[in-house]
Amino acid sequence: MxxxxxxxxxxxxxxxxxxxxxxxxDDFHVLRDINLTVGRGEKVVICGPSGxxxxxxxxxxxxxxxxxxxxxxxxxxxxxxDVRAIEQVRRRVGMVFQQFNLFPHLSVMxxxxxxxxxxxxxxxxxxxxxxxxLLERVRIADQAHKYPGQLSGGQQxxxxxxRALMMRPRVMLFDEPTSALDxxxxxxxxxxxxxxxxxxxxxxxxxxxxxxxxxxxxxMVFMDDGEIVEAAPPEEFFTRPSNERTRAFLSQILTH
Amino acid sequence: xxxxxxxxxxxxxxxxxxxxxLRARSISHWLHANLFSNAHNTVLxxxxxxxxxMAVPGIVRWAVLDAVWTSADGEACRTxxxxxxxxxxxxYRLILFGTFPYEERWRGWLVIALIIGLAVVSGxxxxxxxxxxxxxxxxxVVVLVLMLGGVFGLRRIGTNEWGGLPLTLxxxxxxxVGGFPLAIVLALGRRSRLPVIQAxxxxxxxITRGVPLVAVLFIASVMFPLFxxxxxxxxxxxxxxxxxxxxxAAYAAEVVRGGLQAIPRGQYDAADxxxxxxxxxxSRIVLPQALRVVIPALMNDIIRAFKNTTFVSIIxxxxxxxxxxxxxxxxxxxxxxxxAYLFVFALYFVFCxxxxxxxxxxxxxxxxxxxx
Numbered sequence: 105m106x107x108x109x110x111x112x113x114x115x116x117x118x119x120x121x122x123x124x125x126x127x128x129x130d131d132f133h134v135l136r137d138i139n140l141t142v143g144r145g146e147k148v149v150i151c152g153p154s155g156x157x158x159x160x161x162x163x164x165x166x167x168x169x170x171x172x173x174x175x176x177x178x179x180x181x182x183x184x185x186d187v188r189a190i191e192q193v194r195r196r197v198g199m200v201f202q203q204f205n206l207f208p209h210l211s212v213m214x215x216x217x218x219x220x221x222x223x224x225x226x227x228x229x230x231x232x233x234x235x236x237x238l239l240e241r242v243r244i245a246d247q248a249h250k251y252p253g254q255l256s257g258g259q260q261x262x263x264x265x266x267r268a269l270m271m272r273p274r275v276m277l278f279d280e281p282t283s284a285l286d287x288x289x290x291x292x293x294x295x296x297x298x299x300x301x302x303x304x305x306x307x308x309x310x311x312x313x314x315x316x317x318x319x320x321x322x323x324m325v326f327m328d329d330g331e332i333v334e335a336a337p338p339e340e341f342f343t344r345p346s347n348e349r350t351r352a353f354l355s356q357i358l359t360h
Numbered sequence: 361x362x363x364x365x366x367x368x369x370x371x372x373x374x375x376x377x378x379x380x381x382l383r384a385r386s387i388s389h390w391l392h393a394n395l396f397s398n399a400h401n402t403v404l405x406x407x408x409x410x411x412x413x414m415a416v417p418g419i420v421r422w423a424v425l426d427a428v429w430t431s432a433d434g435e436a437c438r439t440x441x442x443x444x445x446x447x448x449x450x451x452y453r454l455i456l457f458g459t460f461p462y463e464e465r466w467r468g469w470l471v472i473a474l475i476i477g478l479a480v481v482s483g484x485x486x487x488x489x490x491x492x493x494x495x496x497x498x499x500x501v502v503v504l505v506l507m508l509g510g511v512f513g514l515r516r517i518g519t520n521e522w523g524g525l526p527l528t529l530x531x532x533x534x535x536x537v538g539g540f541p542l543a544i545v546l547a548l549g550r551r552s553r554l555p556v557i558q559a560x561x562x563x564x565x566x567i568t569r570g571v572p573l574v575a576v577l578f579i580a581s582v583m584f585p586l587f588x589x590x591x592x593x594x595x596x597x598x599x600x601x602x603x604x605x606x607x608x609a610a611y612a613a614e615v616v617r618g619g620l621q622a623i624p625r626g627q628y629d630a631a632d633x634x635x636x637x638x639x640x641x642x643s644r645i646v647l648p649q650a651l652r653v654v655i656p657a658l659m660n661d662i663i664r665a666f667k668n669t670t671f672v673s674i675i676x677x678x679x680x681x682x683x684x685x686x687x688x689x690x691x692x693x694x695x696x697x698x699x700a701y702l703f704v705f706a707l708y709f710v711f712c713x714x715x716x717x718x719x720x721x722x723x724x725x726x727x728x729x730x731x732x
Contacts, residue, residue, distance in 0.1 A: 168629050194635040205630035209648050218644060219634030267634065 119144045119275055119306050120165060125174035127160060134160050135171065136330040142275070142323075147307045149317040149338075152327035153353060158310045161327070162277045165308065166197040179274055195224060198268030202280040204260040206252035206267070212239070213248045216267050224271055231270070238266040242296050258289030262296055269300075276300065278309040312357060318342055326350045434692045447696040448703045451687040455704065458523015458683035464515060467506045468526040474499055474506075475529045483718055485725075490643075496537045503530060519597040523678035525707075531601060531669045531679065536662055538605040543612035544647065550617055561613070568610035573671055576603045581675040600672050608665045615657045619650030652726065659719035663712050680704055 118141035127135040134157045142148050150158045163169040164176060167183050167190045176183045178193045206215050216235035220226035226234075239245045242262040244255075252260050261281060268276060278297070282290045294316050300307065301320045311317060317324060317338060324341035326334040326349075334341065334350040345351050395405040426442025430449055437444035448455075457468050478499050482492055507526060510516035522530075549561030568576065580603035581596055623646055631641035651658075673682030684704050688697045 163629075166633055168632055191635055191637075194633060197633075199629075199633040201626055201629060201633075203624075203626050205624075205626035207627065207630070207645055207649075209652065219636065222640045222644065223635035223637070271635070 118142050119179050120308065121175070121177040122161075122164075123175045123177075125161075125164065125171045125176060127157075127164065127169065127171045127173075134330050135164070138174070138332060140325070140332065140335075142306060142308055144274075145304045145306055146322040147301060147309065147320050148323045148325060149321040150308065150310045150325045150327060151312060151314075151317065151353070151357075152333075156327040157330040158327045159279050162199075162279055162308055162310055165275075165277055166194050166199055168199075191223070195271050196273055197275045197277060198271065198273035199277040200261070200264050200268050200279065200281045202283050204252070204257070204264045204284070206260055206264055208252050210251075211248070212244070212250055212252070212255075212263050215252070215263060216270050219267070220270050234270060235266070238269050239263075241299070242266045243292075256289060257285045258292045261285065261289075261293045265293075265296055265300075275306045275308065278307065278311065280310050280312070282311065282313055314342070314358060326353065328353070434696070437696060443699050443702075444696040445699055447693050447700050451684075451690075451693065451700060452703075454524070454687035455680060455684045455700065456524045458527065458678035458686070459521050460523050460526065461515070461517060461521060464509075464517060467509070467514070467517075468524070471503050471506050471526040472529060474503055475533050485722075493537075493541075496533070500533060500537055503533070519595050522597065524683045525680050527672075527677065528669045528679040531604060531672060532666045534601045535604045535608045535665045535669070538601070539608035539612060539665070542605060542609035543616050546609055546613035547616035547620060548642065550613065551620060564606070565610045565613050568606055569614075573604070573607050573668055574674065576607050577671055577675050579603065596675070597677060600675060600677060604665070604668065604672075607668070608661065611664075612658060612661045615654050615661060616650065618657070619652075619654035620646065622653050623649055655726070656719050656723045659715055659722075663715050666711060666715070667708065680707065 120140070120142040122138050122140040125135055125138040126133070138161060140148070140161075150161065152158050160169055164171045164183075165178060171183075179196050181189050181192050181196075183189060183193060206212075207218070210218065213232065213235055216238065217226075217228065217231035220231040220234070221228055236245065236248065239248055242265055244259055244262055244266075247255060247259060247263075252263065255263065265281075281297070282293050285293060290313070294313065297307075297309070297316070298320065307320075309317075309321075321338045324334075324336055324338050325332055326341070326345075326347070328349050334345055334347045336345070341350075342354065345354060396402045422442045424442075426440060428436045428440045428442065428444050428446050431437055431444070431446035432450070434444070434446065434450075437446055453462070453465070457465055460468050478495065481487060482496075505511060506514070507522060507530065508517065508519075546561045546565055549557045550565065552558045552561070577600055580599040584599055627645055627649065628641065631645045636645070669679050670681040672679050673685065678686055681704060684700055688694055688700055693700075
């Protein structure tokens, strides 16, 4: 454990480190003593019933939510109230949301280039060529001039993934990326995510897609009621979960 | 007994796509659908027809057939049965320009053309950007130079000589160009997490909304100078303008705030996640979306600001309405005030109607979810 060494650097332990993190929404204790380490290049899948705190947990990693106790260190930078640190972490962490959250008044191309041009002061032309390259990778190169409202849900989510990749993040956060999609569009998004897995991206994914999780996860994390209840490699997690709550949850989502 | 027979059936087909059936579009069909669809509507239609038949001939006779169109001194009007439109021909210079020096009227015309021209350009959505706002500020400067003079060999004309349509348009433009940014600042301030900024914004908005415009103008013209040191005097027109800006901004701020509240939280999340600062996400993500949503409501405030310019006549400034009133003090024409006021009425109506029609078209586009 790096505790007590006083420095922000946490050594080779992990690119994302959460140590005894606690958070409250008013009086409601939404995250309780969260300890989580994510190794460079590893994939962590978080599942759990709704309201268990899994979204809040990953939103703390790029400071969309503020934690009240404990330490969160991302790629050597600790998240405190310091605005510079927050900006630095956000440049290194890409995020994909359940509702895509594309900017509806901007074209696909503008959605992609806005962040790099404004926040990282990349030249417009460099940002555009990077955007074209990424749109190619998520297989919607021909939609660059369209607006988000003209795309299907699956296409929008692939644009959102491309947008998150624009700044060459070292960590990608996925907050239920397929939950708002029609069933026939889920695979096109999962395919892009698997592509990222194969490229060695560090990924933290909140999802109920258990087939995907079993295939890509290095670590499965089950959360309930603000706590990490169980954490295990997928093989063990799905075949012999140790906790009763995990078993109950898995039996609910794996039937039918 | 065997299993009950299955009732549910569905018929698979291979039907080609085809256009929808045509709707009947004949005149008789339209009449039936809109005017005579049932007994109740038929009675209403007939009653309206009777009212029209009774009113229209009289109006036409007064306004057109028996009207006097030209008369240098109003003599011809005295004996006529119809309207005296000659009053417009004789007094339009005063109505349009008030006490603005006669030989410098070209400057007034240029001001009118510049303001209306830029307003029309602003209507094209492809020009919508923050640059358009800069263009308004530039035109405001040019217009002020034209009106004031004193530079580039232009004769200096004091604001006490300004009047008529240039004054009305200038006050209107100043109110919107000055009030719009203030409204945005107040709306953002009201949602600020900093208590001092929030309190100041709420205070200014609520106090201003709690008093009538007439009171604001009286405060600006009569009371405000009392609080200033004696050697410092601010032009009466400028004081009225500031009062109107604050009044407009207080109302528009609440409209803008409504737009800000319509922005889903996910937009802020996404802007934060890609590393935008508060001002970057406010100017590029939040405001462009919030303002689009509130354009129709904002147009309402803008139209009201146009009509509110008439209030300056009560503090002794001669806008179009004030100048008309002054023009009618001529004893030869005083009888024909209704005709003069109808002309002014038409003038205001054309301006307000075009703004309101424009707002409708924006609303239609918004409803279709079109991007512009």
